[in-house]
Amino acid sequence: xxxIVDNLLSSILPRRKxxxxxxxxxxEAPLLDFELSExxxxxxxxxxxxxxxxxxxxxxxxxxLIGFAVLLIMVLAAIFTPVICRYSPTDININLLVNxxxxxxxxxxxxxxxxxxxDYFARICYGxxxxxxxxxGSTFIAxxxxxxxxxxxxYYGGKIDWIISRGMELVGxxxxxxxxxxxxxxxxxxxxxxxxxxxxxxxTGHVRGxxxxxxxLKDQDFxxxxxxxxxxxxxxxxxxxxPFSLAPEIVSVSGRIASNLTMETGMSFLGFGxxxxxxxxGAMLNNAREFIVTAPLLVLIPAALIxxxxxxxxxxxxxxxxxxxxxxxx
Amino acid sequence: MWKYxxxxxxxxxxxxxxxxxxxxxxxxxxxxxxxxYFGKGQSGGMQGHEPTPAEIERVKVALGLDKPPVVRYFLxxxxxxxxxxxxxxxxxxxxxxxxxxxxxxxxxGLSGIIIGCLGGIILGVIMARRQYSPxxxxxxxxxxxxxxxxxxxxxxxxxxxxxxxLHWFPTFGLNSPSAIPLTGWDRFFxxxxxxxxxxxxxxxxxxxxxxxxxxxxxxxxxxxDYVRTARSKGLSERVVAYRHTLKNALLPISTSSxxxxxxxxxxxxxIETLFTIPGIxxxxxxxxxxxxxxxxxxxxxxxxVMGSMGLLLSDIICVIVDPRIRYE
Numbered sequence: 223x224x225x226i227v228d229n230l231l232s233s234i235l236p237r238r239k240x241x242x243x244x245x246x247x248x249x250e251a252p253l254l255d256f257e258l259s260e261x262x263x264x265x266x267x268x269x270x271x272x273x274x275x276x277x278x279x280x281x282x283x284x285x286x287l288i289g290f291a292v293l294l295i296m297v298l299a300a301i302f303t304p305v306i307c308r309y310s311p312t313d314i315n316i317n318l319l320v321n322x323x324x325x326x327x328x329x330x331x332x333x334x335x336x337x338x339x340x341d342y343f344a345r346i347c348y349g350x351x352x353x354x355x356x357x358x359g360s361t362f363i364a365x366x367x368x369x370x371x372x373x374x375x376x377y378y379g380g381k382i383d384w385i386i387s388r389g390m391e392l393v394g395x396x397x398x399x400x401x402x403x404x405x406x407x408x409x410x411x412x413x414x415x416x417x418x419x420x421x422x423x424x425x426t427g428h429v430r431g432x433x434x435x436x437x438x439l440k441d442q443d444f445x446x447x448x449x450x451x452x453x454x455x456x457x458x459x460x461x462x463x464x465p466f467s468l469a470p471e472i473v474s475v476s477g478r479i480a481s482n483l484t485m486e487t488g489m490s491f492l493g494f495g496x497x498x499x500x501x502x503x504g505a506m507l508n509n510a511r512e513f514i515v516t517a518p519l520l521v522l523i524p525a526a527l528i529x530x531x532x533x534x535x536x537x538x539x540x541x542x543x544x545x546x547x548x549x550x551x552x
Numbered sequence: 553m554w555k556y557x558x559x560x561x562x563x564x565x566x567x568x569x570x571x572x573x574x575x576x577x578x579x580x581x582x583x584x585x586x587x588x589y590f591g592k593g594q595s596g597g598m599q600g601h602e603p604t605p606a607e608i609e610r611v612k613v614a615l616g617l618d619k620p621p622v623v624r625y626f627l628x629x630x631x632x633x634x635x636x637x638x639x640x641x642x643x644x645x646x647x648x649x650x651x652x653x654x655x656x657x658x659x660x661g662l663s664g665i666i667i668g669c670l671g672g673i674i675l676g677v678i679m680a681r682r683q684y685s686p687x688x689x690x691x692x693x694x695x696x697x698x699x700x701x702x703x704x705x706x707x708x709x710x711x712x713x714x715x716x717x718l719h720w721f722p723t724f725g726l727n728s729p730s731a732i733p734l735t736g737w738d739r740f741f742x743x744x745x746x747x748x749x750x751x752x753x754x755x756x757x758x759x760x761x762x763x764x765x766x767x768x769x770x771x772x773x774x775x776x777d778y779v780r781t782a783r784s785k786g787l788s789e790r791v792v793a794y795r796h797t798l799k800n801a802l803l804p805i806s807t808s809s810x811x812x813x814x815x816x817x818x819x820x821x822x823i824e825t826l827f828t829i830p831g832i833x834x835x836x837x838x839x840x841x842x843x844x845x846x847x848x849x850x851x852x853x854x855x856x857v858m859g860s861m862g863l864l865l866s867d868i869i870c871v872i873v874d875p876r877i878r879y880e
Contacts, residue, residue, distance in 0.1 A: 396855060403836070404575070494837075494840070514723070521712065
């Protein structure tokens with residue numbers, strides 16, 4: 223129990239490299255701070271692959287594991303929503319209302335109904351589907367746009383880099399939520415539209431990270447050797463230099479999912495993004511706001527779920543960061 | 553120094569130009585101001601009325617929609633330079649609407665910045681001075697949660713807790729509904745009471761982020777040689793803590809002030825919508841929801857200028873506070 227609390231605290235508090243860690247004992251080999259089992263031995267010597275090492279370090283991070291479990295359950299629930307829910311999220315049934323107000327939770331309708339008599343549990347589940355899809359989808363789009371642009375800016379430098387940097391400054395001069403409202407109003411929203419709007423406005427972080435790595439790596443011996451061997455430029459960029467700069471970007475993905483989900487919530491809450499009757503957590507918050515006095519559960523359930531997903535993603539991000547960073551002790 | 557500021561201001565011009573051009577062209581190509589004037593016009597307008605061709609033509613001329621987009625952009629820009637931002641669909645001058653809303657947003661944003669920064673600095677220093685104490689751990693956990701949870705959720709939790717359950721604060725709006733409009737100090741206190749919770753919620757993420765930074769910066773400075781020198785000279789702990797350590801621990805924080813200025817304006821969309829406070833954020837979202845052309849362009853312009861100014865301001869603050877930073 224104590225170790226869990228220690229893990230909890232040390233994972234939450236900002237940690238600096240030079241800071242002494244009085245609670246945790248120092249060990250000799252920081253890279254292998256987990257127990258080696260019989261399977262890890264190969265002809266008598268210990269062999270652990272990089273992937274297995276990362277995995278073991280990640281598993282030791284309890285909070286990250288809890289976050290991962292929560293997210294996994296949600297993703298599974300989102301995939302199997304039609305099996306779980308007995309009702310349709312869009313079926314309006316005014317007869318269920320109590321005195322014209324949303325019905326309270328009952329055995330039949332677990333989370334009650336909303337103001338139009340739609341089953342709230344079904345709406346939460348289908349909304350989770352939409353919200354997670356937007357969160358994952360937009361992060362994926364940002365990743366596949368940002369990484370190549372960062373490679374190009376960092377590898378070529380000079381004028382190309384100047385243009386890309388000025389472009390990013392241009393985007394950086396406007397609050398991102400405003401940018402999303404703007405494009406969402408123009409494209410008209412919808413689930414696919416929202417995924418693209420968020421993805422297309424949030425790739426600059428990837429560019430910054432990859433570009434910085436490329437600047438320091440492209441003049442190193444191995445990159446020069448690849449050039450002198452006559453390899454094609456894309457091969458040098460993506461096969462030789464990119465793998466070194468990819469780890470921090472992959473680590474940042476779970477935090478980005480959380481922030482993109484937050485953006486979707488904010489956008490849909492303001493009335494942009496995903497539109498009624500398609501349920502999404504943000505749009506549901508917007509709709510339920512009117513009933514905050516009479517039926518606070520309608521607001522509290524989606525808000526708590528958004529907070530839960532966001533926290534889980536942040537825990538996973540911390541776990542990944544610590545697992546990938548050989549200097550930290552998990 | 554002045555040269556630097558002027559240079560930065562000149563660089564801002566193409567940014568504003570490009571963003572307004574992109575805004576103008578994209579809104580022009582997608583939006584249909586005529587149908588939104590007749591269909592979705594908020595109030596005023598002509599709701600649910602089927603327009604005749606003559607009426608459409610009249611509105612087109614009145615809104616200046618009969619000319620090609622390029623001409624209209626330059627006309628719009630010329631008018632903006634002369635201080636004329638055009639008219640909203642409800643027929644009011646845009647500049648009048650914005651000037652009416654601006655003080656509300658500035659009051660909210662400024663109180664948010666001040667509470668957030670002061671709170672963050674004070675908490676961070678206390679955390680650093682009592683490193684590894686229960687206070688340090690406790691605030692650390694709370695900070696983590698506040699940063700992770702979206703602002704919308706935070707705001708809604710606070711409303712349910714403080715407004716509808718405990719009844720400490722009014723739920724929405726800027727003025728209490730009353731038969732006789734309040735005047736003078738009564739009105740001021742009434743509005744201040746309505747702004748307390750929104751500005752606190754606006755300040756919370758800033759407080760959390762800044763106390764984190766401040767804690768780290770303070771701990772770093774505490775380990776430096778000159779602090780040890782100051783202690784060995786026999787200075788009192790008070791002087792060491794506030795004269796020597798705090799002053800230098802504030803440096804790294806000034807770098808992030810620009811993001812915070814921008815964040816306050818960006819975040820206020822959600823806060824103003826949550827509490828229905830008639831500020832620029834609510835104006836912007838409503839303009840985009842109703843596709844009110846002139847209002848959309850003007851708020852985009854305002855947001856861009858504010859954002860660029862925020863970045864510039866943070867750079868200037870850095871240069872003033874830290875003489876080691878050189879400006880080109």
